[in-house]
Structures are given as structure tokens and as C-alpha cells.
Amino acid sequence: MPFDIQTIVSIASYGGAGVCMGLGAIGAAMGVGYTGGLANQALSQKPEASGTIVKNMLIGQAIAESAAIFALVIAVLLIYLSPPVTNLLTASALGAAGLCMGFGAIGSGLGSGFPAGEVCLAIVRQPAISGRLTTNMLIGSAVCQTPAIFAMVVALMLMFLDVNNLSVNPTWAALLGAGLSTGLAAIGSGFGGGLAGGSSVSGIARQPETFGKVTTIMLVGQAVSQTPAIFGLLISFILMFKIFPETTSIAAPMALLGAGLCMGFGGIGPGVGNGFTAQSAVKWVARNVEASGILTRVMLVGQAVSQSTAIYAMVVSLVLIFVV
């Protein structure tokens, strides 16, 4: 064999670090850019309030950037933490950790840009309640960061997993699948949560007295949008901690990799879709607060139907892991 194990592990960890930081910066960059764009729009409407607008823009950008800082932490760990290498599984685990954090930061960075941008416009509309708008924006952006935190948890677990006594052949694919499952599923959830947060900030700016109701329905909508990421986390945990018997076949690892990809891609769509539903529901609760009861019910029904595809993906993943 031309490469020894140490070389392959080094390639995987440096490659994983590059992918992690590269992908992880995409979402934060777009989110921060969106915030900056709306802040410019707000400045052109009311140049004399530039201090308050820039202040809120900085707060929002600092929060949107934290997804990229998570990716930075994982990338630095991948580069400088050289774990003791005993078998090839370490390479797969480190590469998977990089992929997981890289993909996982995209949605959160982009999503938390929406409330951060809307708050700049909202302050121009309602300067009197700027503190309240900032609070609402911070809550919305913080919930958007949850999928990135899930991805970071899975990445850290993959890095510090004890792989010494595991079978190499199917487990390499299981670890890769575990990374991809949470990483990809987090994209949709982060983005969807951001849509709901953004419309809640602009809704409160329109009708400040609906603050409580709008914040509540935003949190409900965002919580439902997080479900695909939680499904992804579940599949990742199963893939990481189930013991797979050693085999020489190529079908078994492909089934496990397929399970990870299935849940990962399958989580993107429902996450974004739930976000769309929550966005409209939050927007119209702010405009028509008497209909908040029926709007909440319809939102939950709509989200539940949209969630069903994520459930199909989870079922197929579980079949791939446990049945075949």
C-alpha cells in the first residue's frame, strides 16, 4: 500500500478542516450580507438614525457570525488536535466531522441573517420600541443557531469517538453517514427558522401591541421547523453508537451511507417548507391578531403535512440501518 494510515488520517483531517471552514463561511457570509443590505436600505430611509441602525446591525451580524465561529472552532481542532491513530476509522470520523459542521453552519448563518436584517428596517418604522425589537431579533436568531449547535455536538462526538474496537468495514460508512445526516438536515431547519424570525420582527414593527402573541407563534413555528434537524440528530446517534459486525461486503457500508444521505437531504425540504408556513402565519398574526387562534391551528396542520416527507425519509433511513 503506497500510503500508511497516518498519512490518510492527516489528509482526512486537513481536508475536513478545509471543507468545514469553507462551507461554514457560506451561510454566515450570506446572512451578514443580507443584514448589511437591509441596513443600507434603512439608512437611506432615515439617515439621521444611523447610530441606532448600525448598532443593531452589529448585534445581528455578531449573532449571525457565530455559526461561522463554530465552524472555525471545529476546523482549528481538526488541524491541531492529532489523535492517536490506530486504524482507518479515525480518518473517516475526522472527515465526517468536518462535513457535518461545514454543512450544518450554512442554514443557521443564512437564517439568522433574516431577523437581523429586518430589525434594521423595523427600527426605522418604530424607533420608540427599538429595545423590544432587538430582544425579539435576538430570540429569533438564537433559535436559528440550534441546528448549528446540533452539528457541532455531532462533530465533536465524531472527533472524540473511541474507534479502537470497532469493525472497519461497515463502520467507516456509518460515521460518514452520521456526519452527513445532521449536517445536511441542519441546512433546512436553520433557514426555515430564520424566515419565521424575520417576519416576526417586521410584524412587531407594524403592530407593536401584538408583541407577545407574535413572539409565541414565532417560537412554535421555529420549534416545528427544528424537527427535521432533530430527526437528523437521531439518525446520527444511531449510526454512531450502534455496533456493526465486521463484513467484507460492499453492500453493508453503502446501506449505512445511504441512510445518512437519505435523512440529510430529506430534512432540507421540510425544514425550509415549515419555515415558509411559519413565516406567513407569523406575518398575518401580526396584521390580524383576532385570527391568531385559527392561524396557529392551520399553521400546525400545514407544517405537519409538510413534515410527513421528513418522516418518510427517516423511515427509509431506519430500514436501511436495521432491516437490510
Add this chain to the structure above:
Amino acid sequence: METANQKEEVSRFQGRVCFWAMTCSLGLAFIFLFFHEKAIAKGIVLGACFSSINFFLMGKAIYMILGRSRAKANAMGFMSILLRYLILAVPLVVGLKYASFNFVAVVVGIFAVQIVTFVDHIIVRPTLGER
């Protein structure tokens, strides 16, 4: 000058956030020192220091870029992002390389600005009222 006033306001706000980030991290560090956890205390202060520097540069970069030509603004924006991430990577590398800094504490420390902002807007202001 109106713009100068506005710029002053943003600077004051940044200064306040950085001041509280450093104060809270130093306070936490003293608590850990009291329990003889020197590595954790040093890690938190190191992380919070660089978090504050990053946040300070973030605001300064905006006013440096304002009013430049498009190509120059693009280049400067890219450079400022690169510089800020390199600055943030420094405490992480130090935390990993030297055993006298606790790595987990450094990671908590580099989120000091975000944590202070949250606590300020979600816990302090609703209970004490707007300042």
C-alpha cells in the same frame, strides 16, 4: 457634525459591550481562580479578549470601507473578514497548543460578546427597564 455624532454613538456602544464582556469574563476568571482552576480562568480571559477585539474591528471596518470605490471596498471587506477570522483562530490555537489554557474555556470565551449581548437584552433590560 451629525455623522461624527452617530459614529461616536456606535463606538460608545461597542466600547460598552467590550467593557462588559471583559468585566464579566474577569469576574468569572476570579471565581475559577478562587477554586484553583487557573487554566480555566486564563482560557476564559484569553477568549473574551479576542472576542472583544473581533467585535471592535467589526464596527471599525464599516467606517473604513464607507466612501471607497467599489473595487476597493470589496477588497477591504474581504481583507477585514480574513483578518478577523485569523485573529479569532489565534486563541483557539493557543488553547490547543499550551496546556496552561483550558481549550473549552477558550471556546466559551470567544463567544463572550454574544453571551453578554444576550444576557443584556433578554435578562437585564426586561427586569431593570430600558437605559
Add this chain to the structure above:
Amino acid sequence: MAIEGAELVKAAAFIGAGLAMGLGAIGPGVGEGFVGGKACEAIGRKPEEAGLLTRTMLVAQAVSESTGIYSLVVALLLLFVV
């Protein structure tokens, strides 16, 4: 290690099943969410028509769901029949 043809087919079927369901879930997920959003908007404008609008929303989502079900069927065929 020689890989037999039948086993290669099995491996491709598994990963194909995963991708079929995974990628197939994106479209219906986004589409149904969009329908839900528009239904919420309509109810916000006209709360008294909520019953009719909810029913319409469910019908539209069911149509959009069918592509997700095709993906599920294809994935299960790849898993158990091939």
C-alpha cells in the same frame, strides 16, 4: 478483494434508495410548506372562510405529497425487490 456483480448491484440499490427518498423529499417538503404559508395568508385576510381554505390547503398538499410518496415507493422497491 474481488467484488461480485450481484453485490455491486445490491450496494447501488441501497445508496440509490437513500438518494431517491432523500432528494425526493426536498421538493414536496418545500412545496407543501409554501402551500401552508399561502393558506395562512389567505386566512389572515379572510378568517371567516377558514374552513374552506383549510380544506383547499389539504387537497393541494395531498397533490404535492404524491411526489414524495412516489419517492418512498421507489425507495422501498429498490430496498426489497431489486
